[in-house]
Amino acid sequence: xxxxxxxxxxEMPQDRPYAYGSPYGSAPGAYGGGDVPPPPPxxxxxxxxxxxxxxxxxxxxxxxxxxIAAVALASGLIGGGSAALIxxxxxxxxxxxxxxxxxxxxxxxxxxxxxxxxVAKAVSPAIVEIKAQTADGESTGSGVVITSNGEIVTNxxxxxxxxxxxxxxxxxxxKTATVVGTxxxxxxxxxxxxxxxxxxxxxxxxxxxxxxxxxVVAIGSxxxxxxxxxxxxxxxxxxxxxxxxxxxxxxxxxxGQGRGRGSFGGGGWPFEFGGNQYNGDTGSSKTTxxxxxxxxxxxPGNSGGALINMQxxxxxxxxxxxxxxxxxxxxxxxxxxxxxxxxNTVKADLDALRGGGSGGGNSGV
Numbered sequence: 001x002x003x004x005x006x007x008x009x010x011e012m013p014q015d016r017p018y019a020y021g022s023p024y025g026s027a028p029g030a031y032g033g034g035d036v037p038p039p040p041p042x043x044x045x046x047x048x049x050x051x052x053x054x055x056x057x058x059x060x061x062x063x064x065x066x067x068i069a070a071v072a073l074a075s076g077l078i079g080g081g082s083a084a085l086i087x088x089x090x091x092x093x094x095x096x097x098x099x100x101x102x103x104x105x106x107x108x109x110x111x112x113x114x115x116x117x118x119v120a121k122a123v124s125p126a127i128v129e130i131k132a133q134t135a136d137g138e139s140t141g142s143g144v145v146i147t148s149n150g151e152i153v154t155n156x157x158x159x160x161x162x163x164x165x166x167x168x169x170x171x172x173x174x175k176t177a178t179v180v181g182t183x184x185x186x187x188x189x190x191x192x193x194x195x196x197x198x199x200x201x202x203x204x205x206x207x208x209x210x211x212x213x214x215x216v217v218a219i220g221s222x223x224x225x226x227x228x229x230x231x232x233x234x235x236x237x238x239x240x241x242x243x244x245x246x247x248x249x250x251x252x253x254x255x256g257q258g259r260g261r262g263s264f265g266g267g268g269w270p271f272e273f274g275g276n277q278y279n280g281d282t283g284s285s286k287t288t289x290x291x292x293x294x295x296x297x298x299x300p301g302n303s304g305g306a307l308i309n310m311q312x313x314x315x316x317x318x319x320x321x322x323x324x325x326x327x328x329x330x331x332x333x334x335x336x337x338x339x340x341x342x343x344n345t346v347k348a349d350l351d352a353l354r355g356g357g358s359g360g361g362n363s364g365v
Contacts, residue, residue, distance in 0.1 A: 098148015100203050101126050104312040115310070119217045120229045122312045125170050126202035127305060129221035130154055130177075130191070132162035142220035142305030143167065143191065144314055146204065146350075150175070150196020153346055154304030155319050156182045156189045156359065157244065157269060167193050170227050181357030183349055184245035185287045187319055187341065190353035202306065205313025207342035210234050210292065218296040218318055218338075220305025232296030232336070241291040241320055241339045242272035244283050269303055271320040271339070278322045289345070292316045295336035307340040316340030 104118040130152075132139040141158030145151070152167065159165055165177040175193040182189040193199075214234045222228050270280040294307060298321040307316035322337040352358065 098198050099200050101200060101312060103203060104310065116217055116229070116231045119308055119310060119312050120219065123202060123217075123306065123308055123314075124219055124227050124229070125200040127170065127219045127221075127227065128152060129168040129224065129226045129301075130158055130304060131166045131168070132159045133164045134161045135163070136161075140221065140224060140301050141303040142301065142318070144304075144306045144317065145199055145201045147201050148197070148199050150177075150193035150199055151180070151354075152177065152191050152193065153317060153350075154189050154191065155317065155341075156184050156187045158304045159189050159191060160184070160359075165191055167191075168221075168226055169199075181353035181355060182359035183353060183357040184359045186289055186345060186349055187243055187287065188317070188346060188349055188353065188357075189359075190350070190357070202314045203312065204343050204347060205309055205311070205315045207292065207315045207344045210237060210309070210315055210342075212236060215310050216294055216296055216315065217308045217310070218294070218298060218302060218305060219308065220298070220302035220318060222299035222301040224301060228299075228302075230297040232294050234292060235295050235336075236293040238290045239273065239293045239339060240288055242282060242286050242288040243320055244270060245285045245287050269320055273339075289341060291319065291339035292342055294338050294340060296338060297336065298338035302338075315343050317343070317346055 101122045104122055126145045128143045128145060130139075130141045130143045132141075139158055139160075139162065141154055143152040143154035143158075146153055159179050160182065162179060165179060166174060167177050168174050175195065177191040177193045180190045180192050212234055215231065216234055217229060217231045219227065219229050270282045271278055272282050272286070292307065292315070294316075296307070298318055302318045302321070305318045306314050307318055309315050318338065318340045320339045322335055349357075
């Protein structure tokens with residue numbers, strides 16, 4: 001205001017306290033007569049006489065644009081599969097000292113760190129080979145480490161009747177284990193390694209989210225080949241599979257020092273499906289459960305191993321497969337008919353298994 005007045009060419013009278021008279025107006029005739037108009041209204045941002053000029057308002061136009069861009073970028077990353085990586089940080093085990101297997105970027109399907117290769121690299125350290133000595137010989141199977149202190153989920157028929165249990169990890173190290181609890185009705189067992197601490201453990205997924213056609217990866221120890229990886233899809237859900245409640249029902253006893261007991265060995269672990277029996281007689285004591293059917297190749301020794309989704313989460317425990325007689329080389333090996341116990345069934349049974357399970361527990365040496 002003051003600057004504007006001076007630019008007009010007239011100097012402000014120096015004997016007046018205000019440019020337009022007294023602050024409340026003046027009587028007629030004051031300072032030369034006539035009413036003096038009131039001062040103009042205050043305009044925000046105008047500097048008063050003698051006061052420094054008000055700072056120029058900050059420019060804020062670019063901040064919302066930057067924020068929108070950042071949100072868009074974050075949304076794009078999540079759409080590309082990074083949500084799986086973020087979720088991994090929230091699924092660590094409650095047992096301190098260990099490391100959960102990382103989730104895999106599901107938005108990619110190629111490259112050494114993604115797809116099947118990424119799943120295998122991430123989850124293999126949590127998959128073990130199990131050897132159980134029984135009165136009839138040696139049972140060979142697989143297991144999944146679920147806590148950093150060495151709790152391992154496997155099939156009941158892998159460790160049923162065992163006298164000693166030995167666990168081999170992916171790095172080749174070995175430990176003895178104790179059978180904590182078994183559940184013959186669900187063909188599940190929980191064992192725990194002696195002196196387990198700081199072990200890499202798997203992340204358990206949600207099998208209810210599976211749909212037919214989903215890609216899956218199987219990791220186990222077929223024929224003692226620790227850490228073998230195969231892949232396929234979910235072929236069907238909620239299949240009624242009937243298996244013996246205890247080990248020792250396989251018809252290939254005498255082959256491989258009793259390896260048929262609880263291991264898919266030789267003729268494989270016997271089971272019934274659709275009214276037919278496979279891999280031998282299931283016997284009179286049997287149980288039926290709902291299973292995930294997969295065409296991922298399963299072979300003798302995969303029993304108790306992991307069925308994994310493409311985010312690196314365990315969605316099932318491999319339990320049964322059709323294994324044609326090896327006497328006919330044209331029919332030997334996997335034919336893409338395998339079954340896994342849904343991981344939600346396992347999670348619902350964990351507390352009971354930790355308490356001994358419906359089948360009780362016994363100790364390995």
